[in-house]
Amino acid sequence: MLLSATAFAQDLSNTQQLDTVMLGTKVPIARENSGKVITKITQEQLATAGGISVAALINEVSGIEINGSRSNDGQNLGYYVRGGRNRQVVIMVDGVQLNDPSQIANDYDLRLVPTETIESIEILKGASSVLYGSGAGTAVISITTKKASKKKISATFTSVVGTNRAADTDKDYDFEEVTNYVGVNGTLGNFFYDLTFGNRYVNGLSATAAAEGEDELESDIFNRFNARALVGYNFKDHIQYSQFVSASRFKADFDNFDYTDAENQSITEEIKTGGHFHWKYDKGIFVFNDAFTWIEREITSDFPARYDTKAYTLDTYMTYEFGSGITALAGLNHNSSSFESFSVPFGGTSFEQNIDNDVAEFTIYDPYASVTYVSSFGLDVSAGARLNIHSDYGNHVVYNVNPSYRINVGASQVKLLASYSTAYITPSLFQLHDPLYGNIDLQPEENATIEGGVEYTMGKGFRASVLYFNRDENNFVDFINIDPENFVFQYQNTAEGYTASGIEVELVKQFGTKVNLTANYTNTQADERFALRIPEHKANARLGYKFSEKLNVGLAYQYNSDREDVFFNNTTFESETVTLESYGLLGFNAGLNVSRNLKLFMSLNNILDEDYEEVYRFETQGRNIRGGFTLTF
Numbered sequence: 001m002l003l004s005a006t007a008f009a010q011d012l013s014n015t016q017q018l019d020t021v022m023l024g025t026k027v028p029i030a031r032e033n034s035g036k037v038i039t040k041i042t043q044e045q046l047a048t049a050g051g052i053s054v055a056a057l058i059n060e061v062s063g064i065e066i067n068g069s070r071s072n073d074g075q076n077l078g079y080y081v082r083g084g085r086n087r088q089v090v091i092m093v094d095g096v097q098l099n100d101p102s103q104i105a106n107d108y109d110l111r112l113v114p115t116e117t118i119e120s121i122e123i124l125k126g127a128s129s130v131l132y133g134s135g136a137g138t139a140v141i142s143i144t145t146k147k148a149s150k151k152k153i154s155a156t157f158t159s160v161v162g163t164n165r166a167a168d169t170d171k172d173y174d175f176e177e178v179t180n181y182v183g184v185n186g187t188l189g190n191f192f193y194d195l196t197f198g199n200r201y202v203n204g205l206s207a208t209a210a211a212e213g214e215d216e217l218e219s220d221i222f223n224r225f226n227a228r229a230l231v232g233y234n235f236k237d238h239i240q241y242s243q244f245v246s247a248s249r250f251k252a253d254f255d256n257f258d259y260t261d262a263e264n265q266s267i268t269e270e271i272k273t274g275g276h277f278h279w280k281y282d283k284g285i286f287v288f289n290d291a292f293t294w295i296e297r298e299i300t301s302d303f304p305a306r307y308d309t310k311a312y313t314l315d316t317y318m319t320y321e322f323g324s325g326i327t328a329l330a331g332l333n334h335n336s337s338s339f340e341s342f343s344v345p346f347g348g349t350s351f352e353q354n355i356d357n358d359v360a361e362f363t364i365y366d367p368y369a370s371v372t373y374v375s376s377f378g379l380d381v382s383a384g385a386r387l388n389i390h391s392d393y394g395n396h397v398v399y400n401v402n403p404s405y406r407i408n409v410g411a412s413q414v415k416l417l418a419s420y421s422t423a424y425i426t427p428s429l430f431q432l433h434d435p436l437y438g439n440i441d442l443q444p445e446e447n448a449t450i451e452g453g454v455e456y457t458m459g460k461g462f463r464a465s466v467l468y469f470n471r472d473e474n475n476f477v478d479f480i481n482i483d484p485e486n487f488v489f490q491y492q493n494t495a496e497g498y499t500a501s502g503i504e505v506e507l508v509k510q511f512g513t514k515v516n517l518t519a520n521y522t523n524t525q526a527d528e529r530f531a532l533r534i535p536e537h538k539a540n541a542r543l544g545y546k547f548s549e550k551l552n553v554g555l556a557y558q559y560n561s562d563r564e565d566v567f568f569n570n571t572t573f574e575s576e577t578v579t580l581e582s583y584g585l586l587g588f589n590a591g592l593n594v595s596r597n598l599k600l601f602m603s604l605n606n607i608l609d610e611d612y613e614e615v616y617r618f619e620t621q622g623r624n625i626r627g628g629f630t631l632t633f
Contacts, residue, residue, distance in 0.1 A: 023124045023142055024402070025372045025382050026131055027319055027327045033380045035404035035417055037455065037465055037506070041121040047599065047630065054110045054118070058141060060540045060558065062504040062520035063125050063469075066110075067533050070585075071620050072205040073222035074252025074266070077110055080534045081138040082125060082469055083500030083526035087425055087477075088137030088447075090128070094145055095289035096274060096315060097133060101337040101360070102297060102307035106135070106428035112248045112270055114198045114226050116158050116181035119146045125504075126469065127421035127449040129398040130384040133333050133366055137423040137447050138471070148185040148192040148232075156183045160628030164204035167611040167622030169216070176204035176219075177626065192242075194230040199223075208255040209619040217261040217619075220253035238280040245273040256302070258570050259617045264301040270294070284319035284327070306351055309339040317368075325374040329384070333366040339429055360433040362426075363391045378406040388424055392432075393444055398422045415455045417467065422448045427477055431491040437479070439491045447473035453504075461510040470501040476530070487573075500526040518542045528564075533580075533615065537561035550593040559584045565616040583612035602627040 022028050024036035031038075039061045046057070055069035055077050067078035079089040087105035090097050098108040121143050128136040162177040178201045185194040201224075206217040225248070232242030248270045256262040274291030292312050299305045317331025338361035342351035370384025385399040400421035407414040425445040432440050453467030475493040482490050502524040509517045519541040524534055538561065544554040563580045589603040602625070609623040 021122075023122045023140065024128075025370065026317060026329055026331075027372050029372065029374060029380075032406060032413060032415065032457075033374045033404075035380060035382055035402040035419060036124060036126070037417070037453070037467055037504075039123045041123075043119055046115060046118055046120070052115055054113050054115055054121070054143070057115065058110075058121065058123065060520075060542075060556075061123050062506055062522045062540070063502070063524075064123070064139070064522075065534060065538060065560070067614050069614075071614050071618055072207050072220055073111070073200075073202040074207060074220060074250075074254060075615075075618065078533060079107065079139075082471060082502060083524050083531065083534055084138035084471075087135060087428065088139075088423070088445075090132045090136040090140045092132070092140065092142045093291075094143070094274075094276060095287065096291040097135075097313050097333075097335070098291065098293060099135070099311055099313070099335070099337060100293075100295050101309045101311055101339040101429045102295065102341065104428060104430045106337070106430070109268070111224070111250060111252075112226070112268070113143060114181065114200065114224070116179075116198055117145050117183070117196055117226075117228065119144045126419060126451055127398075127400070127423035127447060127471070129388075129423040130368055130370060130386045130400045130421070131331075133335070133386070134364065134388060134390075134424055134426050134444075137425050137445070137473075138449075145228075146183070146185075146194070148187055148194045148230075150187050152188055153184065153186040155633045157181070157631045158628065160626060162626030163624040164202055165622050165624060166205055166209070166619050167606065167609045169622065171204075171216075173625065174204070177202045177624075179628070190234045192232050192234070195228070197225075197227045199225050205621065206255065206261070206619050207253065208259045208261075209613075209617055211259070211617070217255065220255065222250065222252050224248065224250035232276075240278045241275065243273070243275045245271075247271050254301075257568070262301065264299075266297065266299050268295065268297045270296075283321045286316075286318040288314070288316040290314035304344045304351070306342040307339055308341075308357075309337070310357070311335065311337045325376070327372045327374075328369070329371070330369045331367070333368065333386075334364065336363040337361065337429065341434075354435045355433050360429045362429065364426075365389045378408075380404045380406070390426060390444075393426060396424050396444070398424050412456070412458045415457070417451065417453045417455060419451045420448070421451075422446070427491070431477060434491075437490055442477060442491060443475045443493050445473060445475045445477055445493075447471050463506070463508045465504075465506045467504045468501070469504070471499065473498040473500070478530075481575075498527055498530055500524065500530075514546050516544050531564065533563050533565055535560040535563050535582075551590070553590045554588070556587045556589070557584060560612075565613075567616045578616050580613045580616065583610050584608075585610060585612075597632050599630045600627075601629070 020028050021031050021034050021038050023038050024034050041057055055066045059066040059069045063082050065080040068075035079086045086107040091108040099106050124140040128140050132140050158181040160179040161175045163173045164177045165171045181198040183196040202222045204219050207220045210217050228246035230244035234240050250268055252266045254264045271294045277288040279286040295309045297307045313335045315333045319329045321327045338357040340357040341355040342353050366386050366388050368386035373381045382402040388396045402419040405416045427442040432438050449471045451469050455465035457463045474497050476498045477491055478494050480492045482488055505521045507519045521539045539559045542556045546552050561582045565578050565580055566575050569576050586607045587605045591601040593599050604625050606623050
């Protein structure tokens with residue numbers, strides 16, 4: 001699904017041009033002084049993206065392909081960034097890295113995050129293990145939730161309805177997608193609070209697609225509930241503390257792996273609590289963020305299973321400005337994770353434990369430090385190092401160097417960018433301890449990323465950038481058939497190295513006060529063996545028109561080139577490679593500010609009803625219409 005939001009028609013300064021960035025350094029610096037190209041999805045975009053998933057929003061960023069974001073809502077998501085995989089992407093919410101120890105890749109499921117609760121999303125690509133720890137091999141996705149209103153009480157209601165049909169079908173345009181959200185928040189003196197509740201229900205699409213000539217399969221339902229309560233206190237103007245607790249639950253139907261219809265279901269429940277402490281002093285800041293997460297997942301199918309996980313993460317750091325453009329940062333990151341799993345043995349009728357959380361557990365303590373230098377003559381440098389202390393793998397050092405140089409010519413600026421970063425990705429608990437496929441002899445993946453590029457900016461109306469990246473990876477963890485005759489698979493480190501490289505091009509142009517254009521193109525060159533579902537060529541373009549202060553419209557187009565996928569042939573009992581054809585998706589959106597309190601929005605996705613595949617034999621979204629409103633008091 002292509003992002004459909006009236007943000008396409010928002011002012012350029014509110015979309016791609018960031019005045020201040022922090023993600024690349026954890027130190028607030030002017031965007032012109034950053035040696036990284038950081039993408040931000042703003043509140044203007046999010047406010048009119050009702051019903052759009054977080055994954056679909058992020059899927060329009062250059063260098064990123066989130067496989068499954070255009071399919072059935074219950075489809076598992078693949079985070080393919082610069083030729084990488086899920087385990088190489090760090091997902092953060094309000095400054096805390098989140099993970100799910102029971103997942104194959106230890107990754108956090110973006111389906112748990114409702115779009116309506118988000119203030120902004122920042123995305124940093126490239127190896128970033130120095131600041132964000134193990135797993136930050138290809139990208140960091142940082143989500144910031146909405147802040148409490150300055151009024152004593154404020155309320156927001158959002159409701160969205162839409163169709164959810166596959167392409168090239170005779171199915172009617174029934175409204176089978178419903179999203180509702182309510183938030184109440186405010187500030188009473190120094191005390192502030194935020195209460196939210198949301199539900200998303202989607203029907204209409206089957207998980208897998210029927211073969212040609214077969215009857216359509218039954219649709220598979222996705223149903224999510226989420227709630228959060230946050231309270232906090234401002235101590236004068238420079239110290240703030242808050243604590244939250246949240247609960248999420250979703251059910252996702254799915255079909256059999258042989259592409260036959262089934263009443264399988266995955267139920268995921270999450271409880272999370274944590275806090276945020278921020279102290280701003282004369283020469284810097286001190287920050288402490290933490291989160292406890294409990295996740296339970298139960299699979300109902302021919303192979304029933306249950307997973308119970310626990311994870312605790314904290315990240316604390318302080319900065320100090322020495323003057324002359326030098327800011328130092330020192331921090332400590334900690335993560336402890338464990339999980340246990342249960343399955344029903346062949347011929348049995350009840351769950352039996354097969355992984356104990358006393359065995360499937362690890363702890364990490366990571367001290368880290370960095371220095372940011374902003375000169376008066378154009379040179380800006382960020383550099384740092386982290387010591388990873390892992391309970392299973394001992395000590396390991398990662399580091400980065402990120403210089404940039406600014407050349408100002410009148411109102412224009414040319415910025416030369418470069419970086420060298422290393423990353424360290426430890427195997428997941430599932431890859432180590434799963435009774436069928438686990439391998440306790442796995443070694444961590446290591447990779448190094450080189451980036452180089454140029455960015456040209458002319459005022460606030462034009463920006464263009466070209467960036468080259470090359471990532472070398474060793475000890476890649478792969479799923480290998482170690483006994484082809486008996487179909488025995490296991491996770492193993494590959495002996496040969498793995499390289500991914502590519503080019504990312506971005507363009508932003510404002511035409512007067514009415515029209516703006518944003519576009520990006522990504523070319524990804526990955527070793528053939530590891531390029532499954534990753535398009536070599538991907539492009540996005542958005543054209544927005546502002547009719548008035550109240551009415552915005554936009555057109556968006558996304559192109560994905562041919563990709564290869566692998567499926568298991570139940571007739572030949574062999575894995576076979578298939579080519580998924582290229583496709584292009586055209587979308588339209590409109591937004592109307594009826595009053596200060598009421599906003600209406602609508603979108604029409606996949607206007608041409610393009611028939612395409614993200615995953616072989618899995619159903620994807622065709623032409624669909626969505627509409628809704630946001631009411632604020």
